[in-house]
Amino acid sequence: MAFLLKSQINSIMNKVIIYAGRFHPFHKGHLASYNYLTKQFGEDSVYIATSNIQAPSTSPFSFEEKQKMMEVLGINPAKVVKVKSPYRADEITSRFDPENTQLVFALSEKDIGRFQFTKKDGSPGYMQPMPANEGHMKPMVDHGYVTLTPTVNFKIAGKNLNSASAIRNAYITADKKNRQRILTDLYGTAGKELKGLFDEKMLMAEELGNLMITLRESVEDRYDKNIRKLELALEIEKTAKRLEEADLEGHYLIKDPDDFRIVPAGGVGSHTPSSIKASLAGDLSDLVNAIKVENYESAYWMLYKGGTIRTKLEAAKLYAEYKRKLGKRPVKTGRRIDLDGSSD
Secondary structure, eight states: OOOOOHHHHHHTSEEEEEEEOOOTTOOHHHHHHHHHHHHHHOGGGEEEEEOOOOBTTTBOOOHHHHHHHHHHTTOOGGGEEEOSOTTTOHHHHTTSOTTSEEEEEEEOGGGGGGSOSBOTTSSBOSEEEOOSSGGGOOOTTTOEEEEEOOOOOEEETTEEEOSHHHHHHHHHHSOHHHHHHHHHHHHGGGHHHHHHHHHHHHHHHHHHHHHHHHHHHHOSOTTOHHHHHHHHHHHHHHHHHHHHTOOSOOSEEEEOSSSEEEEOTTTOOOBOHHHHHHHHHHHHHHHHHHHHTTOHHHHHIIIIIIOHHHHHHHHHHHHHHHHHHHTTOOOOTTOEEETTSOBO
16 A cells, blocks of 8 residues: 555545534625635535524524525525534534544634633643644544634625624614615625515514613513513524534533543533433422422523523433443543544
8 A cells, every 4th residue: 555645645535614604694794705715625615504593683584595695696505504503513514424524614703712722621622723734634533623714894885894793783774775775785686586585584673672672661560571572582592592603512421430421512510420410300409499489580590591401401311322322332531422423
């Protein structure tokens, strides 16, 4: 077998470049980033990962609606993939052999903080900055990488904008003429066919904002049923953002000398198999007691605002499934096992 240099091995590996984001809406800055990536890595290697998670104010568009925006801007819809979490994108990475594929997530500078490059013990994390010398890159089974896309300022209806939230706000406050101008600046002549969609989705966001102002100014009782509806809508927004912006860590295990250590996603500590059961039992006992005394605000907080019950329950379930599959096979001390699909 011929001897190959590391640089030669890397040159024959696949690369998968994942441009991840929420894209509410997909705009000129996003398009500039996508074109930058396809020029650098080739169109076949670049995928756009976005979810179908919606919330009326900050995440109004469905996956299909975002895909349509990208298509009218000339992006092949087959390269746009619906994923559960854009910053994991398992639906894309699972298509490739992890031994022969290098994984790169492409993010804007404002999103780079989603990934931790160093673990708490000081050792390198799974995700690493993409090296200048691609010959130093390892396959996906060992590491994933992050590269920055350029931030592009562009004019929409005569204003310098560079974010989706600024576009949403501009559209909500614009009159009919300027709304069409915004869409034309964003999508060219195809903006006309998107106007009905934008009007519908932005109207919902506008009504939610107006309701918030009206209720807060006119209702003295903060637990008025309309206030509760508003708070629930805002919690949907927060939950949608948390789910959509989940990072790559996910739920995982560490094999300690005597047992496994379960680390649920979202920063809710680490647990032994017995302690996570005890923790869940305590959470559920607190929930039951809150309901018994009709402290529904606390119960609501535990279920929908805290989110830790669901997270720990999911991690415990995945651990149980892993143990059943593992059987009596030994696991090396110190090994990290990703409960969402891959391991190091």
